[in-house]
Amino acid sequence: MIRQGGEALSSALRELYDRHHREMIRKLRKVMGSEAEDVFHDSLVALVENVSAGKFSGRSSLKTYLQGIADKQCLRRYRQTTRAERYVDRVSKSETHTAGPDDDFIDDQLRQSVNQLLTHLPPKCREILTLWAQKYSMREIAQKLNYENETVVRTLKSRCLKNLATTISENPGLRKMLEEWKTSD
Amino acid sequence: MENIDSTNPLLEDYLENRLSPPEKESFEKDLRQNPALQEELNQYKSAYKALKIIRIESLSDELRNYASAKKRRSRLVLSSIAACLLILMLSVLSAISRYSDEALFRNYFQPYPPLYTTLRGETHDELSALHLGLKAYSAQNYDLAITYFQSLLPQDSTFADAQFYLANTLMAKGQPGQALTSLDAVSQSFPQVMWYRSLALIAEGKTREAEKLLVALSQNPEDDFYQKKAQLLLNDLDSPVRKFFFR
Numbered sequence: 001m002i003r004q005g006g007e008a009l010s011s012a013l014r015e016l017y018d019r020h021h022r023e024m025i026r027k028l029r030k031v032m033g034s035e036a037e038d039v040f041h042d043s044l045v046a047l048v049e050n051v052s053a054g055k056f057s058g059r060s061s062l063k064t065y066l067q068g069i070a071d072k073q074c075l076r077r078y079r080q081t082t083r084a085e086r087y088v089d090r091v092s093k094s095e096t097h098t099a100g101p102d103d104d105f106i107d108d109q110l111r112q113s114v115n116q117l118l119t120h121l122p123p124k125c126r127e128i129l130t131l132w133a134q135k136y137s138m139r140e141i142a143q144k145l146n147y148e149n150e151t152v153v154r155t156l157k158s159r160c161l162k163n164l165a166t167t168i169s170e171n172p173g174l175r176k177m178l179e180e181w182k183t184s185d
Numbered sequence: 186m187e188n189i190d191s192t193n194p195l196l197e198d199y200l201e202n203r204l205s206p207p208e209k210e211s212f213e214k215d216l217r218q219n220p221a222l223q224e225e226l227n228q229y230k231s232a233y234k235a236l237k238i239i240r241i242e243s244l245s246d247e248l249r250n251y252a253s254a255k256k257r258r259s260r261l262v263l264s265s266i267a268a269c270l271l272i273l274m275l276s277v278l279s280a281i282s283r284y285s286d287e288a289l290f291r292n293y294f295q296p297y298p299p300l301y302t303t304l305r306g307e308t309h310d311e312l313s314a315l316h317l318g319l320k321a322y323s324a325q326n327y328d329l330a331i332t333y334f335q336s337l338l339p340q341d342s343t344f345a346d347a348q349f350y351l352a353n354t355l356m357a358k359g360q361p362g363q364a365l366t367s368l369d370a371v372s373q374s375f376p377q378v379m380w381y382r383s384l385a386l387i388a389e390g391k392t393r394e395a396e397k398l399l400v401a402l403s404q405n406p407e408d409d410f411y412q413k414k415a416q417l418l419l420n421d422l423d424s425p426v427r428k429f430f431f432r
Contacts, residue, residue, distance in 0.1 A: 009244075010247060013244060013247060013248060013251075014251050017248060017251060017252065037252065041245055041248045041249060041252070042245065044248060045241055045244045045245050045248065048244060049237075049240075049241065049244075104237070104241065106238055106241060110238065111238065111242065114235050114238045114239060114242075115242070117235060118239065129236060129239070130239055130243060132236070133236040133237070133239045133240040133243065134240055134243050134244070135240070158192070158197060161197065161229070161232055162192050164232040164235065164236075165225075165228040165229050165231065165232040166228070168228060168231045168232055168235060169228045169231075174231075175228075175231050178231040178234045178235060179227070179230075179231060179234075181234055181238075183234055183237060
């Protein structure tokens with residue numbers, strides 16, 4: 001379902017949330033307090049990204065894999081705090097967590113710049129690229145946005161992608177940030 | 186910064202892994218020989234990275250919305266349960282409270298109707314005061330009624346009508362203890378006296394005494410009206426709810 005993208009991906013995300021929320025939040029709350037929910041959300045998104053990119057081998061259970069991602073998120077978020085230091089100590093002693101799964105960290109500046117970038121695109125491009133980014137198929141996008149057929153959407157998507165690439169190239173700061181952003185892909 | 190003037194048609198296919206191995210090899214060869222294509226590829230790579238960030242942001246937003254909706258639903262369910270429990274509790278309390286002494290008195294007590302007849306040969310003045318008292322009693326002007334009824338008693342404390350209506354007036358005013366004193370002064374054999382006496386006793390918490398009177402009333406075949414009323418009140422006094430909560 002995750003690899004299909006689009007609506008199937010949304011359903012999978014909700015199902016994963018329901019299945020793991022209670023247990024993960026209980027664990028995360030002990031080390032992250034009120035930020036447990038945010039860490040859980042970020043971890044789920046990272047899990048979905050990894051599965052979608054074919055990086056989840058299935059050697060461990062999805063639950064263990066998700067826990068591994070959450071551990072990495074915790075380490076990154078609160079490395080400075082005393083509470084997190086205790087957690088770092090505990091996690092670093094655990095072999096299963098030291099080489100945890102990938103999670104793409106996006107810092108706030110990059111996040112904001114990309115959100116702003118979207119506003120520079122024509123509304124049609126924004127809609128098409130946002131849906132395409134969420135792995136909706138060309139047919140699904142055509143249906144959702146009332147285009148004649150998927151060929152029209154494919155052509156528009158190529159144009160919009162070119163538009164996006166051009167807009168980024170015109171913004172050296174953003175381009176540098178994106179080039180330096182270490183994605184797990 | 187070099188912009189894209191014309192896009193290589195294979196660029197997207199290459200980045201989305203849709204090229205066959207020979208096509209891929211050929212494209213990579215072009216890449217090595219064509220710096221403009223290399224630049225174009227880099228620009229596209231950045232665009233794909235931006236799209237990945239957009240996807241992650243969209244998924245995060247979707248998750249946040251889903252979590253908020255779930256929380257709202259949970260709160261709604263909890264509020265509904267709390268409201269149902271509250272209503273249930275209030276209903277139970279209301280059901281229980283109707284069996285208390287005070288509630289039973291309130292439910293069963295109705296002032297005896299004012300009857301302008303003579304029970305024995307009263308004088309003209311006595312009748313006049315009694316009638317004025319009954320008129321005030323009828324108009325629920327209980328303080329005035331008490332004054333008239335009491336004005337008759339110094340001359341004849343056994344004046345049954347005056348004592349009986351005085352007792353009713355006092356009960357209507359919520360003074361059952363004083364009403365008992367008036368009822369003590371009249372013959373206990375009248376069913377209506379027994380009935381109001383039992384009500385005043387219940388209001389005073391003397392339910393055992395009241396029950397004795399009510400049993401006597403319920404077994405009186407000559408007065409069907411008070412027989413039925415007494416039986417109903419006895420049933421309420423004997424109800425399991427009352428036994429559990431008030432005894």
